[in-house]
Amino acid sequence: MAGSKLPEGELAFMYFPDNYRWSHGMLGALSTAPWGGAEIDEVHRIGLRIKDHLGDDQVWFREWTGEAERLEAIGNEKAAAGHAHSASAYLLRAALYAQIGERFLHPKTAASQAAYKRSVEVFRKAAGLMARPRMEHVEVPYEGVTLPGILVHGDPVPARRGKAPVMLFLDGFDITKEMQYFKGIPSLTARGISVLMLDGPGNGEAIRFRNLPLHYQTERHAGAAYDYLAARPEFDPKRIGIMALSLGGYYAPRAASMDNRFACCISWGPEWDYHTKWQQRLARIERGEILSLSVPWQHLLWVFGVQTKEEAFKKLEGFKLDGVIQKMRCPYLLVHGEGDQQAPFEHAQNMINACGSANKHMKIFKREEGGYHHCQVDNVTIGMAYMSDWVAEVLKAGQ
16 A cells, blocks of 8 residues: 655755755765665764754764764774674774765865875775675776775676676765765675776875876776776676766766777766856855855865866866767666756756767656655665666676
8 A cells, every 4th residue: 555645845854954065964874874884873963963063064074073983993892802794884884974074174184184094994994804795995007196996896696607797986076985885886796796986086085195186087087997997807898887976977978978998877967067057056156045065165176176266167167068978879877866956957858868879768766756866865775776777787797
């Protein structure tokens, strides 16, 4: 029997109804629970400690990283006692909470940099304690340097006789390779599909510790990652796909359109013209409007390594898909939510219409089914299940 009619208004769990960014941050943490990133009680206790300091990002940072340190200590105690499974569970949450806390801070500080570095180390320790999925920290050669990645190996497939499929998963505007894991990577690996989570220029460790700012030519680092994966003996060069979320909705199709070696492509969220979007956003901010942003607007200057809006606009000029996505030939999936407050439906429609692939599909999650917010943050499980099934079919994961 079907449930009763849904009420009018917002259906997602908005912990701080008057603050989109903080509510989105809380949802970002809570949505990782199915893959071990969060425990609702721990997140709620953080919420109780910060609710009277709404919008104070220093308090946000202090309380999230404080909880991360508490869990890390417990995880280390469990590891020392030989309880690897319990230890990894505590350490995974510690890593995620620290990064949730750090991402709002601008400018970055010695304390935020130290917290982030610690989160990367904690995640690595957790990964080393886990038997499944098996994770391997790697360095991908890129233009004379290397990019840090985490290769999550797919589960064995009994019927498979040859090499395996693999997806390259790039970050978004403010997401990291560790955060990516908690976006449902085990949903792909359970289907026998390996995943390389990569901090590209402008993201994660690449911007924080390696001074590699964001640029629009994503085929450069995506192509380097393809070369790395294709050279590994366990992967089929003809079954290497690419996906990315949020601003990654630009990264992935740009790369797949400019490098036809990719076997498939997913935009987890649309991003048609990032240059115009930020011109409009900053004009509205100057008028005193409060926008639905996932991080403070100053994050834009930081990822480009610039000091002024004018410099950022210059860097943004190449972030347009018109004239690019028409070149795509591989199967393409665009996933969007009808209630997305960060990316309008018009951008999704422009992308799917312009895409040159003969095999292209757009999935719009509706209010009634859930997952209707940005990158399905209100129900990541159903978003990732949809994408994982599509990848499994396109890359023939059972073979």
